[in-house]
Amino acid sequence: MGEHYFAERPGAAARRRTVDLVLPDLHLRLATDSGMFSPDRVDPGTRVxxxxxxxxxxxxDLLDLGCGYGPIALTMASRSPQASVWGVDVNQRALEIAEENATAAGLDNVKFRAADDVSPDLRFAAIWSNPPIRIGKAALHGLLLAWLPRLAxxxxxHLVVQKHLGSDSLQRWLDAQGHRTTRIASRSAYRVLRVDAPSPTAPSAASTTEGPTR
Known part of the structure; x- marks a missing residue:
């Protein structure tokens, strides 16, 4: 890929298209564009x-971390219509498309924002994510250490990670950081990891002075 999907302002020429997200409980037709993650189909990990x-x-408040054009956030919004769903991404083009998809789906309980536009005081009842593994281990660890402590x-x-891209090592690292992590599903070389919020008496990994583990 000539340009990574996690660029803030993708330079790839626009090429609009649509993909279908079909699940047992909903069917969403989603607009996508070049310069974002998995524009030609809903990513298999997201589907898992x-x-x-x-x-x-x-x-x-529910969070989709690394929302892209919105399949995870929009599913959360559809399944929990009384919740407030937040989709966060660095890619401005993806955020704009995700807003369009929310409007087209008639889902008014979801907002798509850059990380700096989400109040630091907000705490989330759930975080779902197909995290951007390809940004590199140090950057991924920093991202998770910034957001996981914001669980209520x-x-x-719940994170989905491909086995061959380090799901098992990520699980071990999260445990070592004090985030109790369990594998709840495994399908088609993908692992779904559950990360529980730390108990109020447990020290937070985010409060340590050590940098992300490499």
């Missing part, structure tokens, strides 16, 4: 996550 993850909390007490994150 959405087909195996438990239902999202019915209320509260009793909340959990």
């Amino acid at each position: 996550l959405l087909e195996t993850v438990p239902p999202p909390p019915p209320t509260g 007490p009793g909340g959990a994150a």
Whole structure:
């Protein structure tokens, strides 16, 4: 790929298209464009996550970390219409397309924002993510250390990671950082990991002075 999908302002020429997300409980037709993650089809990892993850909390703030054009966030918004869903991404083109997809789907309980535009005081009842593994280990670790501590007490994150891209080592690293992590599903070389919010008495990994583990 000549340009990574995690560029803030993709330079790839626009080439609009649509993809279908078909799940047992919903069918979304989503607009996509060049310069974003998996523009030609819903990524298989995303599909594995959405087909195996438990239902999202019915209320509260929910987060799709690395939302792209919105398949995960829009599924959360559809499944939990009384919740407030946030989709966060660095890619401005993807955020604009995701907003279009929310409008087309009639989902008004979801917002798509850059990370700096989300209040740092917000705490999330759930985080779902197909994280951007290809940004590199150090950057990925930094991203997770920034957002996982923002889980509300009793909340959990669900991450889908391809086995050959380091799902097992990521699980070990998360455990070592104090984020209790369990594998809840395995399909087509993808692992779905559940990361529980730390208990109120447990020290937060984000409070340590050490940098991300390499």
